[in-house]
Amino acid sequence: MKLYDSRRAPNPRRVRWFMAEKGIEDIEIVDIDIFGGQHRQPDYLAKAGLPNVPALEMDNGATITESVAICRYLESVYPEPNLFGEEACEIAVIEMWARRAEMMVSTPLMMAVRHSHPAMAAIETQIPEVAANGRATAEKGLRVLDRRLADSEFIAGDRVTIADILAATGIDFARMVRFRPDPELVNVNRWLAAMMARPAAKAGV
Amino acid sequence: MKLYDSRRAPNPRRVRWFMAEKGIEDIEIVDIDIFGGQHRQPDYLAKAGLPNVPALEMDNGATITESVAICRYLESVYPEPNLFGEEACEIAVIEMWARRAEMMVSTPLMMAVRHSHPAMAAIETQIPEVAANGRATAEKGLRVLDRRLADSEFIAGDRVTIADILAATGIDFARMVRFRPDPELVNVNRWLAAMMARPAAKAGV
Numbered sequence: 001m002k003l004y005d006s007r008r009a010p011n012p013r014r015v016r017w018f019m020a021e022k023g024i025e026d027i028e029i030v031d032i033d034i035f036g037g038q039h040r041q042p043d044y045l046a047k048a049g050l051p052n053v054p055a056l057e058m059d060n061g062a063t064i065t066e067s068v069a070i071c072r073y074l075e076s077v078y079p080e081p082n083l084f085g086e087e088a089c090e091i092a093v094i095e096m097w098a099r100r101a102e103m104m105v106s107t108p109l110m111m112a113v114r115h116s117h118p119a120m121a122a123i124e125t126q127i128p129e130v131a132a133n134g135r136a137t138a139e140k141g142l143r144v145l146d147r148r149l150a151d152s153e154f155i156a157g158d159r160v161t162i163a164d165i166l167a168a169t170g171i172d173f174a175r176m177v178r179f180r181p182d183p184e185l186v187n188v189n190r191w192l193a194a195m196m197a198r199p200a201a202k203a204g205v
Numbered sequence: 206m207k208l209y210d211s212r213r214a215p216n217p218r219r220v221r222w223f224m225a226e227k228g229i230e231d232i233e234i235v236d237i238d239i240f241g242g243q244h245r246q247p248d249y250l251a252k253a254g255l256p257n258v259p260a261l262e263m264d265n266g267a268t269i270t271e272s273v274a275i276c277r278y279l280e281s282v283y284p285e286p287n288l289f290g291e292e293a294c295e296i297a298v299i300e301m302w303a304r305r306a307e308m309m310v311s312t313p314l315m316m317a318v319r320h321s322h323p324a325m326a327a328i329e330t331q332i333p334e335v336a337a338n339g340r341a342t343a344e345k346g347l348r349v350l351d352r353r354l355a356d357s358e359f360i361a362g363d364r365v366t367i368a369d370i371l372a373a374t375g376i377d378f379a380r381m382v383r384f385r386p387d388p389e390l391v392n393v394n395r396w397l398a399a400m401m402a403r404p405a406a407k408a409g410v
Contacts, residue, residue, distance in 0.1 A: 040239035050305075050349065060294045076293035088281035089265045095274035100255075129334035144255065204401075 001077075002028045002049065003070075004058040007204065009034060010110060010173040012054040014067040015074075016204025017165050022078045028130055035122075043199070071162055083162050088159075097148075097156040097163040104141025106170025108134040112149070113176050135179065142171075142181050149187035168195040206282075207233045207262040208275075209253065212409065215315060215378040217259040219272040220279075221409025222370050227283045240327075252295070273303070274369055288367050295362075302361040302368040309346025311375025313339040316409075318381050340384065347376075347386050347393055354392035373400040401405060 003019075005012045019027065032038045032053050034059040039051045048055040058073060067183060075084050085091030100105035114124045145167065148155060155163040171181060171192060181188045210217045224232065237258050239245045244256040250383075253260040257270040263278060280289045290296030297307065316339035319329045353360060360368040376386065376397060386393045400406060 039249060047278040058294050058297065062294060064297050064301045066301040066304045069297045069304060076296075088278055089263050089267060091273045091281075092263065092269050092278040093267065093276060096269045096271040099271045100272060107308075127334050127338055129332050130338050132337050133332055155245055191318065 001059060002030055002042045004030050004053055004063075005030050005204065006034045006039075006053040009068040010106075010169055011052075011055060011175075013053050013169045013204040014165055015056075015070050017169060017200045018074065018162065020200035020203035021083060021160065021165070022074070022081065024074065024078050025156050028199070032134035060148065068102075068162070071165075074108075081159075083160070083165075085141075085161070094156040094161045094163060098161070098166055100141070100144065101163045102156055102170070104144060104171075105138050105165050108137035108141065109170045109174040109179060110134070112138065112179065113174055117176050119176075131177075135177075138170075138174070138179075139182070143195075144186055145191075146185040147187045149191045154191065160195075164171040164195055165192075168192060168201070172196065172201075206264060207235055209235050209237050209258055209260040209268075210409065211239045211244075211258040214258060215311075216257075216272045216373055218374045218378075218409040219370055220245070220259045220261075220275050222374060222405045223276045223279065223288065225365065225405035225408035226288060226365065226370070226403075227279070229279065229283050230345035233400070243363075257292065258351070272369075273307075276370075285366075288364070288365070288370075299361040299366045299368060302372055303366070304350065305346070306360055306368045307375070309349060310343050311345065311371050311378075313342035314375045314379040314384060315339070317343065318379055322381050324381075336382075340382075343375075343384075346386070347390055350396075351390040351393045354369065355394045359396065365400075369400055373397060373406070377401065377406075384387075385398050 003015065005016065012062065034053060038044060039053050045051060046067050047063040050065060054067060054070060055063050055065045056070045056073065057063045061180060064070060067181045072084055085094040112131045114120045115131035115134065116128065120126065151157065154160050155167060181192060183189065208220065210221065237249065239258060243249060244258050244265060250256060252268040255270060255272050259272060260270045260276065261275045261277060262268045269275060276288055290299040300345050315335045319325045320336035320339065321329045321333065325331065350360060359365050388394065388399060
């Protein structure tokens with residue numbers, strides 16, 4: 001297998017963090033220079049289909065993009081420790097929380113960064129109202145996570161799962177626009193500190 | 206099992222369409238009156254956790270929300286016809302296309318509807334720039350799907366999958382704001398006509 005990676009970008013970091021939690025070290029890492037436009041070159045597009053990073057060349061030779069699809073595939077090859085759930089009901093609960101983390105917090109924060117950080121003006125037609133809406137949506141989403149984390153050590157339950165990785169990488173990326181969870185969200189802040197203290201938090205940054 | 210459903214809303218329709226493709230008829234359907242605020246009542250929130258519909262009470266008694274998590278759980282109980290993939294590489298390709306369909310087309314179109322349709326003003330602080338950005342993002346996403354559908358009968362391959370259901374329900378919902386795919390996207394329009402002609406397209410509307 002071969003992972004097409006890019007430092008400092010949030011979606012590649014999800015996969016690197018996921019791999020680090022599993023101790024995966026035998027996949028070749030190929031660095032793609034996004035700011036130099038390497039992801040738009042014909043040879044990369046021929047493999048990945050879209051100018052997106054990360055991409056994974058799977059065991060059957062096909063290449064996929066989409067961080068969560070890549071992580072789920074890696075889970076099938078490297079099942080331990082389990083990060084997507086063991087049986088159908090647990091898998092469903094973890095996917096529910098992973099989607100909430102992504103759609104209510106991480107994607108809105110990525111929109112906030114893309115539509116407001118000066119360095120992103122090169123790759124995005126920035127719309128201030130879209131940035132503001134992203135930030136406001138994430139603030140609401142974090143209140144939902146805070147209530148959940150009052151009852152639960154991690155987002156989907158009593159152990160780290162893909163849901164925690166999606167939320168933590170999204171929140172940490174938004175430091176680029178000086179975003180921090182409200183200090184009043186004590187459960188989110190306790191959980192975020194625990195996530196950022198994990199060795200895997202250093203992967204891919 | 207019990208499905209908490211709501212007519213005319215796009216996320217419940219995904220699940221109803223998915224169930225219809227599988228011929229699932231033995232799940233109790235409970236209608237939730239969203240415009241009457243039933244999803245915000247304490248007894249619904251105690252089950253679903255968030256004021257979101259659809260929700261599924263699973264075989265173990267726990268209730269989940271999130272349409273895609275619900276569909277994946279249903280796939281484990283009713284495996285035929287397969288809509289999420291059979292082995293790991295196929296599952297990964299289908300998830301990749303499902304995410305592209307959702308993030309590049311359906312979610313942006315839902316944002317366009319929520320932020321511009323008069324009936325949605327009751328449930329959303331509408332921001333015209335967010336609506337316009339959603340529509341523009343979806344138009345770009347549909348060009349990606351059109352290139353894909355030039356080579357492929359359905360979005361993820363040669364049969365209907367969850368990716369097609371996510372894309373078709375999103376596009377059809379956006380008729381509320383008079384959105385139609387550009388007629389020049391002949392592959393998207395051929396595929397959409399085929400999807401809307403399926404008996405399952407009538408489920409949940």
